[in-house]
Amino acid sequence: MYPTPPPSPPLNGIRSPDDRLGDILADRLRLTGILGVGAYGVVYTAIDIHTNIPYAVKALNKIGLDSRQQAFQQREIQLHHEASHHPNVVSMVKIMATYDCTFVVLEFCPEGDLFSSITEKGLYLDNDTMAKHAFLQILDSVDFCHSIGIYHRDLKPENILVSDGGWTVKLADFGLATKENFTNDFGCGSTFYMSPGLPATHLDPMMSGA
Numbered sequence: 001m002y003p004t005p006p007p008s009p010p011l012n013g014i015r016s017p018d019d020r021l022g023d024i025l026a027d028r029l030r031l032t033g034i035l036g037v038g039a040y041g042v043v044y045t046a047i048d049i050h051t052n053i054p055y056a057v058k059a060l061n062k063i064g065l066d067s068r069q070q071a072f073q074q075r076e077i078q079l080h081h082e083a084s085h086h087p088n089v090v091s092m093v094k095i096m097a098t099y100d101c102t103f104v105v106l107e108f109c110p111e112g113d114l115f116s117s118i119t120e121k122g123l124y125l126d127n128d129t130m131a132k133h134a135f136l137q138i139l140d141s142v143d144f145c146h147s148i149g150i151y152h153r154d155l156k157p158e159n160i161l162v163s164d165g166g167w168t169v170k171l172a173d174f175g176l177a178t179k180e181n182f183t184n185d186f187g188c189g190s191t192f193y194m195s196p197g198l199p200a201t202h203l204d205p206m207m208s209g210a
Helices: 067-083 114-119 128-147
Strands: 029-037 041-048 054-061 092-097 101-107 160-163 168-171
Touching: 029 054, 054 067, 067 092, 067 101, 067 128, 114 160, 128 168
Parallel strands: none
Antiparallel strands: 029 041, 041 054, 054 101, 092 101, 160 168
């Protein structure tokens, strides 16, 4: 097992995120926009050209990865696939691959993440009923993950997607997830959501989860 994310791969030979816009995957999914860019890949918006159904597509680079990086990437896909059977986990629809990239097709949540719903939209302000409903869904999704031996390790509002005007929330981003019951990892997760008792000076910036 590889509990700690390895360093990001070199950028040599990797297409820029914008270069893929307009690409059609498997003669069906057209990449239409960029939702986010991370160390290992890019999340795109996509449209099924036959049904007009929108999707999110996570493009994971395969070029320049060593065996440890490949194993870490494969673990993210596998654990998300196992967890996505729960209604409050973002569904994994399909996996496609080219010589340089693995494309993970996910359900699209157009209303964004819980962080922006709270801080920018004030969606749950003075609505205790909706806030409680959302929180119980988060608990259900985490409880399900734990019941099948998956530990997310990066729970935060940015990794929870929102739909139905805030009434439905779904857990996303299994990049730091593990099946290890015990780990020697230190500083795994996102710095802003660490326990107050954990000195920030001891955190590895590579483990920030950003």
